[in-house]
Amino acid sequence: MDLNYEVHGTGEPIVMIHSPGVDMREWKYIVPHLAQTNEVVIFDGRGAGKSPAPVEPSDFVNDVLRLIDHLGIEKATLVGHSMGGQIATDFTLTYPDKVKKLVLISPSLTGFKYSSEFTEWMQKVNSVAPDVEKLVEMSLSGPNYSITMSSPHQGFLYEMTRHYMNKVFTEWKNFEIIWPEPPAxxxxxxxxxxxxxxxxxxxxxxxxxxxxxxxxxxSIRFIIVEGADHMVTLTHPEKIVNYIDLFLHQG
Known part of the structure; x- marks a missing residue:
């Protein structure tokens, strides 16, 4: 297994898949609580954190499969944030027998057509590449980060995003992603x-x-966290832990 990962606690397994642009450290406020009752697996996705950069098309769903097989996990609860939620959704559709429960935090979705407003914003962000500092500033100036960037977590999010962007422009050799078909x-x-x-x-x-x-x-339950943006995992970890804990231990 070439991905960087950590295992915390014991009990029924939870596998957590982080958002793009950051790394597994985004779970640092959540893991200690969940690990009191469960085995919690966190990892740096390919190209993020301490995991190797992609040199061929990335298959993130297969990466999750290889990780849980490496750890001998037969069935797990998946927790995915943003594109991590997209990966968790596609994994659940591809390997349903390996997923006990599914937790999605502001997920993206394979096959979804984004609005012109969103795509134009992303083009504006990408237009400043390869200037990493400008990329980070532009990325984090979006409305979906406004609460986090006005919080004590601003510096931590900035540091993770800068680390990710540096890795992209100095180590990545391939930017293609393989998703299962048909789209989720x-x-x-x-x-x-x-x-x-x-x-x-x-x-x-x-x-x-x-x-x-x-x-x-x-079988799905929707929860809106008031006063939270896309990085609710950083700004409202206690609420996330409480919601996940109740969900895991209900019938």
Missing amino acids: IERLHEIKASTLFIQGDKEWEDLYRISEHFKQVQ
């Missing part, structure tokens, strides 16, 4: 795992449009 947006009704969907109330409108698609999931 066409298959959400197939998800049998009990699902918890968490979002802050300060997000891109597209993320709320994505949440509407997830109403196709047979």
Whole structure:
């Protein structure tokens, strides 16, 4: 296993998949609490943190499979944030027998068509590449980070994002991603795992449009965290822990 990972605690396994632009440290306020009752696996996604940069097309779903097989985990609860939620969703659709429950935090979604407002914003951000400092500043100036960037977590988020951007422009050799077909947006009704969907109330409108698609999931509960943006994992970890804990231990 070439990915950098950590295992905390004992009990039924939880595998946590971080957001793009950061690394597994985004879970640092959440893991100590969940690890009191569960085995918690966190890892740096390919190209992030201390994991190797991609030199060929990335298959993030297969990376999760290889990790849990390496650890001898037969079935786990998946917790995914942002694109980590997209990975968790695709993994659940591809390997349903390996997923006990599913927790999605402001997920993206394979096959979703983003609005012109969002795509134009991303083009504006990317236009300052390869200037890493400008990229970080532009990325974190979006409305979906406004609460975090006005909080005590501003410096930590900035440091993680800068580390990620530096790695992208100095180490990455390939930027292609392989996703399962057909796209998840066409298959959400197939998800049998009990699902918890968490979002802050300060997000891109597209993320709320994505949440509407997830109403196709047979057993799903939606929670909005007031006063939270996309990095709710940093600003409201106690609430995230409480919601996940209740979800895991309910029938």
